[in-house]
Amino acid sequence: MRFLEINLNHPAHYFTFGPFSVSAGNLAIIIFMFLIFAAALILPFPDHDEHKPQSSSREES
Amino acid sequence: MAAESSWTAKVRSATVEKFEPEDLLPDHQPAYVSSWIYVFGVLTIASLAMIILSGFVLTFEGPAWWHSSNVGHYVNSVHLWSVELFFIFMVVHLWGKFWMAAWRGKRLATWITGCLAFFASIITGFTGYIIQTNFDSQWIATQAKDGFNAMGIGAFFNTLNTGQAILLHVSLLPLVLGIIVVWHIILVRRKGVVPPMEEVDSATRSVETMEVKK
Numbered sequence: 001m002r003f004l005e006i007n008l009n010h011p012a013h014y015f016t017f018g019p020f021s022v023s024a025g026n027l028a029i030i031i032f033m034f035l036i037f038a039a040a041l042i043l044p045f046p047d048h049d050e051h052k053p054q055s056s057s058r059e060e061s
Numbered sequence: 062m063a064a065e066s067s068w069t070a071k072v073r074s075a076t077v078e079k080f081e082p083e084d085l086l087p088d089h090q091p092a093y094v095s096s097w098i099y100v101f102g103v104l105t106i107a108s109l110a111m112i113i114l115s116g117f118v119l120t121f122e123g124p125a126w127w128h129s130s131n132v133g134h135y136v137n138s139v140h141l142w143s144v145e146l147f148f149i150f151m152v153v154h155l156w157g158k159f160w161m162a163a164w165r166g167k168r169l170a171t172w173i174t175g176c177l178a179f180f181a182s183i184i185t186g187f188t189g190y191i192i193q194t195n196f197d198s199q200w201i202a203t204q205a206k207d208g209f210n211a212m213g214i215g216a217f218f219n220t221l222n223t224g225q226a227i228l229l230h231v232s233l234l235p236l237v238l239g240i241i242v243v244w245h246i247i248l249v250r251r252k253g254v255v256p257p258m259e260e261v262d263s264a265t266r267s268v269e270t271m272e273v274k275k
Contacts, residue, residue, distance in 0.1 A: 037153045
């Protein structure tokens, strides 16, 4: 498991775009949030076939 | 004294009768809820539960334990990463609800309590950063002190006062956040999950069609 260790005992790396500055860690989290947001919209949700008759009865009621 | 005029009857009619068990604990959801974007609210609550549970352990064991023992390091990390996931899930939940205009259908109070929960979470997170009792928290506390002084509120919120920060983080702010979150969930249950915009259009059309058939 030692190979999983990441040495964080150093100053953070920053990306600077003019007046805007963001650390590599924060940028990674922001990109990760965009990715899971896109995945939540794109990926199909598991379908429960056994519940289909119940859902149709609800629509009737 | 008539039963209707007693305060217990008034409280009952103002609360219990408005919160029907079928609304608070439903066993069916509309078909449009079968989407991953609707999962992030409950993921946020699950992360909050992990934060509270690990926070309880950290509170009872104390800083010497979470700094020195292996189990302490582990529980401290569980607390940190639960907060990271809490904010990630909450932000995705916020994006989803913003783009589907989740305040539609008289759900404005639900939207506002969600915003309040977001801001209360940020303040709670900040107080958590300054009670780590390490060099990182000392640095953050001194920087925050300058910020609060610049805003003119340094006399009320002294980030160098670790006792104040700890009390805010483990008692007052979780209480405030807990009340807002419970209020938010109750409103979601009472008003129902907001439908997608196209679902509202189709529902309106189907009702019009049914009325024409009648």
